[in-house]
Amino acid sequence: MKSGESSDSSGAMGITNGHSKSIFILFLLIFTPKVDSSWWYIGALGARVICDNIPGLVNKQRQLCQKHPDLMQSISDGAKEWIKECQHQFRQQRWNCSTMDRDHTVFGRVILRSSQEAAFVYAISSAGVVYAITRACSQGELKICSCDSHKRGLGSDNNGEFEWGGCSDNINFGIKFAKAFVDAREKMVKDARALMNLHNNRCGRMAVKRFMKLKCKCHGVSGSCSLRTCWLAMSDFRLTGDYLHKKYNNAIEVTMNQDGTGFMVADKDFKGSTKNELVYVESSPDYCIKDSKTGTLGTDGRECNKFSRGLDGCEVMCCGRGYDTMPVKRVTSCDCKFKWCCSVECKVCEDVVDVHICKPSMRPEQKLSRRPGQISARLTQ
Numbered sequence: 001m002k003s004g005e006s007s008d009s010s011g012a013m014g015i016t017n018g019h020s021k022s023i024f025i026l027f028l029l030i031f032t033p034k035v036d037s038s039w040w041y042i043g044a045l046g047a048r049v050i051c052d053n054i055p056g057l058v059n060k061q062r063q064l065c066q067k068h069p070d071l072m073q074s075i076s077d078g079a080k081e082w083i084k085e086c087q088h089q090f091r092q093q094r095w096n097c098s099t100m101d102r103d104h105t106v107f108g109r110v111i112l113r114s115s116q117e118a119a120f121v122y123a124i125s126s127a128g129v130v131y132a133i134t135r136a137c138s139q140g141e142l143k144i145c146s147c148d149s150h151k152r153g154l155g156s157d158n159n160g161e162f163e164w165g166g167c168s169d170n171i172n173f174g175i176k177f178a179k180a181f182v183d184a185r186e187k188m189v190k191d192a193r194a195l196m197n198l199h200n201n202r203c204g205r206m207a208v209k210r211f212m213k214l215k216c217k218c219h220g221v222s223g224s225c226s227l228r229t230c231w232l233a234m235s236d237f238r239l240t241g242d243y244l245h246k247k248y249n250n251a252i253e254v255t256m257n258q259d260g261t262g263f264m265v266a267d268k269d270f271k272g273s274t275k276n277e278l279v280y281v282e283s284s285p286d287y288c289i290k291d292s293k294t295g296t297l298g299t300d301g302r303e304c305n306k307f308s309r310g311l312d313g314c315e316v317m318c319c320g321r322g323y324d325t326m327p328v329k330r331v332t333s334c335d336c337k338f339k340w341c342c343s344v345e346c347k348v349c350e351d352v353v354d355v356h357i358c359k360p361s362m363r364p365e366q367k368l369s370r371r372p373g374q375i376s377a378r379l380t381q
């Protein structure tokens with residue numbers, strides 16, 4: 001029972017301070033169905049982080065939250081970013097990382113399945129925590145951490161020696177805290193899903209570290225660069241997103257070994273290591289049709305690309321249901337002219353482009369009522 005932890009401390013205590021904010025959260029708690037809450041929900045709560053009232057935190061997470069409210073604010077801000085990155089990476093796929101409003105599970109029931117998509121979400125969410133905390137450390141927003149103090153004195157790279165200077169991102173602190181906070185829930189159960197989550201969480205954390213870059217400033221006579229000061233900095237989170245999406249495409253199917261302590265790769269011919277790969281246990285649904293049992297939204301009404309044969313193409317995106325074409329007005333700036341001196345003047349142009357939209361799937365009752373008709377038509381031939 002994974003969500004058992006979350007239900008204990010949300011009693012009436014929260015409203016004794018009289019803040020309307022906590023009352024609001026209490027409303028959310030009472031009127032939102034509890035499926036399998038997660039710390040991901042912190043992102044939706046934003047500045048209203050009140051540790052006792054966040055659903056989905058296990059005890060260890062709640063303790064960390066109480067001890068480090070400033071870190072929770074960073075995690076909350078970070079959640080919006082990694083969710084946006086997830087939606088960017090999946091914008092051309094049937095499952096598009098959409099979130100459910102006011103739902104503690106954030107992504108709905110879809111993620112309950114131990115699929116490739118779940119593997120990605122766990123990886124990018126823990127990468128997002130590393131990124132957000134490390135950045136906040138460097139910006140001096142947190143009491144507990146600052147720039148990496150080990151990066152002092154002389155260092156060297158391919159171009160020779162340099163002096164450590166400036167503020168190196170303290171990624172090791174980010175990783176340590178993310179591990180303690182994000183993995184806390186998975187440490188409470190020992191099943192295939194918990195193992196899968198722990199593995200993918202780790203992949204996510206390491207992905208951020210992979211894109212650390214040395215940045216340098218030149219000093220010396222007329223910029224001769226005889227003297228350099230350098231610092232280690234994280235790259236744009238997009239690189240982590242791209243990397244993890246590639247890992248998602250090549251994710252490896254695994255099964256739990258007999259004593260329940262680790263994984264076996266399902267494909268017996270697999271050679272190599274799963275260490276830096278995302279792993280999953282269950283195959284994915286096709287995500288074609290809205291299904292409240294599995295939490296899939298279906299692709300009704302999704303825009304598709306008529307000219308693509310890939311995942312975003314109408315054939316694949318609409319699951320063979322076909323698409324409707326609608327003219328849509330788009331406003332652009334056009335006929336831009338350079339005016340002496342010095343501005344550019346543009347006209348506002350409206351043009352009409354065709355947008356292709358997946359047809360809705362037939363509802364079950366329509367299917368049923370149509371079938372007898374088809375049969376009788378055939379009988380009369």
Ligand SMILES: *[C@@H]1O[C@H](CO)[C@@H](O)[C@H](O)[C@H]1NC(C)=O
Binds near residue numbers: 298300
């Ligand atoms: C994702 O797809 C759903 C329908 O399947 C749509 O309602 C939603 O707007 C899409 N979200 C994004 C972020 O594109």
